[in-house]
Amino acid sequence: DAGVTQSPTHLIKTRGQQVTLRCSPKSGHDTVSWYQQALGQGPQFIFQYYEEEERQRGNFPDRFSGHQFPNYSSELNVNALLLGDSALYLCASSLRLLSGRQPQHFGDGTRLSIL
């Protein structure tokens, strides 16, 4: 049973460029959340997708956008890259439950470096 998979593992971009990161959720999961983890910090919530729609968004600018596909996989797009966007980008998947207390399972992330 494959867990959450993310690609690529590492990426180097320059300021002003655009980047797309990809995530395949754990089998059986229907909700994907994206997080940004700066070095030495805890992950920060970017947004969450369920039924191909953005359901909730953290405190991130519109340069950050996403998409969820019918097979539940997801993409994170970042436009006009800034040096401060250098971070580990984590994808987490979960199964949407009425109780709301579903555990989120994380992938190993994409390390994005901006030069």
Next chain:
Amino acid sequence: QQQVKQSPQSLIVQKGGISIINCAYENTAFDYFPWYQQFPGKGPALLIAIRPDVSEKKEGRFTISFNKSAKQFSLHIMDSQPGDSATYFCAASRRAGSGGGADGLTFGKGTHLIIQP
């Protein structure tokens, strides 16, 4: 505004000892409190989680203690082993609404734990 405060920032414990990490939250709407373990180069892995209607939950060597009135919760690692050396994060979330699901997790800043042999 940091909604989940975690302490200490770093912790050194002797092998066989008890490791204790504390977290405090501000948002009383939070109703799910997980702890994650992260090794270098890896994503966070869920260790154990608790709901606010329970004061303690134990899974193997890991125990969460929860104090709803104080808005605090803690992770205790009994018989700490060198393999437990990692960064630990507390987190919290709330229900998204009547339609189910939950908001994104709010994480603490992490505790770098070192278990000395």
